[in-house]
Amino acid sequence: MSNHSILDALIAQTKISKKQTDKQQKIVETAVKIFAEKGYANTSTSEIAKDAGVAEGTIFRHYGTKDNLLLSVILPFIKESMPTMAESVFNEILNKDIASFEEFLRALLRNRLQFIKDNKEIFQIVVKEFLYNEGLRNELSPYFTKNIVGRMHKMIEEFKERGELVNLPNEAIAKMIFTVIGGYFISRFVLWQNQPDTNEEAEVENIIQFIMNGITNKSQGN
Amino acid sequence: MSNHSILDALIAQTKISKKQTDKQQKIVETAVKIFAEKGYANTSTSEIAKDAGVAEGTIFRHYGTKDNLLLSVILPFIKESMPTMAESVFNEILNKDIASFEEFLRALLRNRLQFIKDNKEIFQIVVKEFLYNEGLRNELSPYFTKNIVGRMHKMIEEFKERGELVNLPNEAIAKMIFTVIGGYFISRFVLWQNQPDTNEEAEVENIIQFIMNGITNKSQGN
Amino acid sequence: MSNHSILDALIAQTKISKKQTDKQQKIVETAVKIFAEKGYANTSTSEIAKDAGVAEGTIFRHYGTKDNLLLSVILPFIKESMPTMAESVFNEILNKDIASFEEFLRALLRNRLQFIKDNKEIFQIVVKEFLYNEGLRNELSPYFTKNIVGRMHKMIEEFKERGELVNLPNEAIAKMIFTVIGGYFISRFVLWQNQPDTNEEAEVENIIQFIMNGITNKSQGN
Amino acid sequence: MSNHSILDALIAQTKISKKQTDKQQKIVETAVKIFAEKGYANTSTSEIAKDAGVAEGTIFRHYGTKDNLLLSVILPFIKESMPTMAESVFNEILNKDIASFEEFLRALLRNRLQFIKDNKEIFQIVVKEFLYNEGLRNELSPYFTKNIVGRMHKMIEEFKERGELVNLPNEAIAKMIFTVIGGYFISRFVLWQNQPDTNEEAEVENIIQFIMNGITNKSQGN
DNA sequence: TATGAATGAGCATTCATTCAT
DNA sequence: GATGAATGAATGCTCATTCAT
Numbered sequence: 001m002s003n004h005s006i007l008d009a010l011i012a013q014t015k016i017s018k019k020q021t022d023k024q025q026k027i028v029e030t031a032v033k034i035f036a037e038k039g040y041a042n043t044s045t046s047e048i049a050k051d052a053g054v055a056e057g058t059i060f061r062h063y064g065t066k067d068n069l070l071l072s073v074i075l076p077f078i079k080e081s082m083p084t085m086a087e088s089v090f091n092e093i094l095n096k097d098i099a100s101f102e103e104f105l106r107a108l109l110r111n112r113l114q115f116i117k118d119n120k121e122i123f124q125i126v127v128k129e130f131l132y133n134e135g136l137r138n139e140l141s142p143y144f145t146k147n148i149v150g151r152m153h154k155m156i157e158e159f160k161e162r163g164e165l166v167n168l169p170n171e172a173i174a175k176m177i178f179t180v181i182g183g184y185f186i187s188r189f190v191l192w193q194n195q196p197d198t199n200e201e202a203e204v205e206n207i208i209q210f211i212m213n214g215i216t217n218k219s220q221g222n
Numbered sequence: 223m224s225n226h227s228i229l230d231a232l233i234a235q236t237k238i239s240k241k242q243t244d245k246q247q248k249i250v251e252t253a254v255k256i257f258a259e260k261g262y263a264n265t266s267t268s269e270i271a272k273d274a275g276v277a278e279g280t281i282f283r284h285y286g287t288k289d290n291l292l293l294s295v296i297l298p299f300i301k302e303s304m305p306t307m308a309e310s311v312f313n314e315i316l317n318k319d320i321a322s323f324e325e326f327l328r329a330l331l332r333n334r335l336q337f338i339k340d341n342k343e344i345f346q347i348v349v350k351e352f353l354y355n356e357g358l359r360n361e362l363s364p365y366f367t368k369n370i371v372g373r374m375h376k377m378i379e380e381f382k383e384r385g386e387l388v389n390l391p392n393e394a395i396a397k398m399i400f401t402v403i404g405g406y407f408i409s410r411f412v413l414w415q416n417q418p419d420t421n422e423e424a425e426v427e428n429i430i431q432f433i434m435n436g437i438t439n440k441s442q443g444n
Numbered sequence: 445m446s447n448h449s450i451l452d453a454l455i456a457q458t459k460i461s462k463k464q465t466d467k468q469q470k471i472v473e474t475a476v477k478i479f480a481e482k483g484y485a486n487t488s489t490s491e492i493a494k495d496a497g498v499a500e501g502t503i504f505r506h507y508g509t510k511d512n513l514l515l516s517v518i519l520p521f522i523k524e525s526m527p528t529m530a531e532s533v534f535n536e537i538l539n540k541d542i543a544s545f546e547e548f549l550r551a552l553l554r555n556r557l558q559f560i561k562d563n564k565e566i567f568q569i570v571v572k573e574f575l576y577n578e579g580l581r582n583e584l585s586p587y588f589t590k591n592i593v594g595r596m597h598k599m600i601e602e603f604k605e606r607g608e609l610v611n612l613p614n615e616a617i618a619k620m621i622f623t624v625i626g627g628y629f630i631s632r633f634v635l636w637q638n639q640p641d642t643n644e645e646a647e648v649e650n651i652i653q654f655i656m657n658g659i660t661n662k663s664q665g666n
Numbered sequence: 667m668s669n670h671s672i673l674d675a676l677i678a679q680t681k682i683s684k685k686q687t688d689k690q691q692k693i694v695e696t697a698v699k700i701f702a703e704k705g706y707a708n709t710s711t712s713e714i715a716k717d718a719g720v721a722e723g724t725i726f727r728h729y730g731t732k733d734n735l736l737l738s739v740i741l742p743f744i745k746e747s748m749p750t751m752a753e754s755v756f757n758e759i760l761n762k763d764i765a766s767f768e769e770f771l772r773a774l775l776r777n778r779l780q781f782i783k784d785n786k787e788i789f790q791i792v793v794k795e796f797l798y799n800e801g802l803r804n805e806l807s808p809y810f811t812k813n814i815v816g817r818m819h820k821m822i823e824e825f826k827e828r829g830e831l832v833n834l835p836n837e838a839i840a841k842m843i844f845t846v847i848g849g850y851f852i853s854r855f856v857l858w859q860n861q862p863d864t865n866e867e868a869e870v871e872n873i874i875q876f877i878m879n880g881i882t883n884k885s886q887g888n
Numbered sequence: 889t890a891t892g893a894a895t896g897a898g899c900a901t902t903c904a905t906t907c908a909t
Numbered sequence: 910g911a912t913g914a915a916t917g918a919a920t921g922c923t924c925a926t927t928c929a930t
Contacts, residue, residue: 021910023910054911055912056913057911057912057913057914058910058911058912058913061910061911061912
């Protein structure tokens with residue numbers, strides 16, 4: 001996990017992926033499942049091979065190293081998770097002048113919630129490894145910054161100008177939104193995955209309200 | 223990391239720790255440093271031994287297993303971090319009828335911020351392992367729930383009655399407060415530890431304001 | 445050395461042993477030699493690996509644990525030693541109505557003597573570990589009882605009815621025969637392996653005579 | 667277990683044992699118990715120390731090495747078991763001209779049976795280690811030969827002259843007697859120690875009869 | 889005399905990786 | 910493309926032994 005830029009890897013990845021053999025698909029599937037469950041460092045390639053019904057050599061024929069297998073698992077998710085957000089969410093909002101920031105938040109949260117529900121296990125891997133694996137963190141961070149933070153600032157700026165947002169530094173606002181939303185995702189999908197299904201609708205709405213208005217009782221004066 | 227209750231361990235811990243030899247101290251010190259840096263799973267006992275200037279056997283003579291060494295590193299922190307909060311923060315507030323919830327939040331945040339600044343590395347270990355190490359998570363969770371959540375609910379209830387807090391479920395309020403504060407600590411001390419010192423005063427104030435009032439511009443109508 | 449029934453192991457063993465690689469063969473060969481010489485507990489896997497000209501990992505790839513290697517060495521011997529005796533010796537005798545018990549004894553002793561001469565080293569291992577290794581003893585015992593003791597009783601019963609044998613409990617007779625024959629094997633092949641070759645023919649005959657007639661001088665009256 | 671003659675050790679032993687401290691006594695007691703149960707090679711000095719309520723260093727202060735502790739446990743037993751037999755049994759018999767060989771056997775068996783019942787655990791150790799520990803075997807063997815075999819031969823010679831014994835080599839006769847008696851002891855006290863108490867009187871008598879007369883039905887002709 | 893902290897070689901086992909088939 | 914035998918360094922841990930107090 002050291003001297004390959006993530007972008008290089010991405011490119012290589014795209015080039016290589018002419019066709020995935022059945023075995024390859026099975027390997028990645030299995031790796032996702034086990035990495036999510038026990039973490040990268042606690043998973044052995046032999047376990048993956050056995051569970052995938054594949055010879056251990058086959059893993060290395062296709063992915064070269066265990067590190068590389070991790071990347072092969074994570075990268076498509078990253079590739080998807082970042083730009084998608086940009087295109088389908090941000091722009092969509094920016095073009096509709098009727099939208100409030102609250103509506104934007106709601107759309108963003110719902111959109112990402114669905115995405116993560118569709119990619120629960122990979123999300124678990126990314127979260128865990130982002131914290132545990134400094135190499136990976138260093139690779140993903142600039143990518144994240146470049147794609148997300150920039151757009152978010154623009155968005156905040158826009159709504160600040162409309163007078164909807166409090167006068168805090170853009171960065172502070174962005175960070176707090178990410179913290180609350182990210183905290184929700186991590187808490188729900190990584191830490192307490194087996195909790196019985198809660199009332200998602202209400203939860204989402206509470207989060208939006210919290211981000212917008214905090215916890216102070218607004219009808220205090222009444 | 224399996225069949226020892228954390229409370230039992232805590233008790234045993236306290237009893238055993240008659241005197242720590244110099245070597246023991248060096249071992250724990252070094253373990254803290256390396257675990258924090260690379261994570262428990264990526265740290266070998268031989269590395270700890272070498273860095274601590276100690277024979278590898280010495281580690282096992284004192285701590286028995288690597289798991290146990292981790293606990294020996296973490297438990298005093300946990301022991302400190304939980305009840306302390308209870309006594310020195312919660313009660314203090316409950317007794318002063320002048321206090322607002324905002325003041326309580328400020329005190330809580332400041333108090334914990336100081337504590338974590340004093341125990342930066344162990345905090346890093348706890349955060350990382352809480353996510354990565356299911357066994358540890360299962361041990362710490364009930365302890366956390368029992369000590370913190372209960373008190374927090376009482377506190378929220380109290381201020382709800384005073385009409386200061388929004389009408390959301392106590393749990394939802396508590397969770398969001400923890401998410402924001404925890405997110406701040408993790409972001410600052412685990413993820414981006416090497417960032418240049420920011421304006422802490424302002425940051426703390428922003429967080430408080432955010433929790434209390436969200437991001438909506440309150441002077442909107444003016 | 446605990447929770448596997450020997451019968452299960454036997455079955456598994458037979459199934460697995462599709463083909464043995466050269467290295468596997470070398471490992472077992474070497475293990476037999478060293479276990480026999482120094483005992484299981486005093487033999488390290490690294491010594492076996494070195495002597496076998498194999499990487500230590502190779503042992504574990506094929507046998508999983510040191511315990512398992514011991515079983516892999518012993519089981520084929522056990523499998524052979526028990527039923528063979530049943531089929532080829534017992535039945536053979538039972539079908540010839542001319543046979544005397546003495547002839548049966550002679551056939552039995554000769555047959556087993558040859559078998560052990562052909563498997564000297566494994567016999568040494570089995571004897572030593574049967575005494576030293578309670579787990580192994582507990583596994584082998586019932587198997588031994590089931591296969592040997594039953595048949596022996598039937599045999600003794602048969603010859604008792606022919607009036608050839610003394611009126612002692614079958615069990616007592618069987619036990620003494622085993623003690624004398626087993627004692628001979630152990631003494632000759634385990635305890636004093638390096639004694640110069642004695643007159644085997646005479647020795648066998650002495651044993652038979654001893655079992656049949658004891659040490660009393662029968663021509664006493666003359 | 668290498669370059670000390672057992673006789674030297676015996677002497678040294680005798681000299682040293684001025685006074686045994688309480689701790690020493692506890693150590694030997696505990697060592698006997700655990701060696702008997704699990705075998706020398708499978709017992710760690712730390713386990714002995716813990717069970718004996720003694721610091722590990724104390725064992726080494728008194729016995730120097732683990733090997734030496736084993737000897738300290740075994741030697742008094744050997745010292746006792748050999749000469750005692752000589753004095754109290756052999757001579758006793760030799761002086762009474764009325765005695766038959768059968769009576770001698772009975773006296774010998776009873777005498778040794780009692781001795782072993784009084785020293786069950788050490789007997790277990792000696793048997794196991796005699797087989798497992800080549801060094802120990804090489805040390806004990808000559809001692810055994812010198813003390814026992816010689817006397818036994820004399821005894822057999824004596825009764826051969828009286829016409830009581832079969833015309834087999836003295837050695838063969840001695841060996842078979844030892845095998846049967848030793849086999850009984852080992853079977854009863856080492857292999858199946860937990861068997862419910864059998865009818866000892868009858869068992870002893872069966873053994874004597876077996877040694878004297880074998881298993882042939884003597885009243886065949888009737 | 890007794891302690892117990894410290895040692896470091898040794899142990900069984902795991903693991904990512906290589907390579908001939 | 911896929912296999913699976915083979916590797917050997919590394920790992921967590923044990924153990925007999927030493928030595929200052």
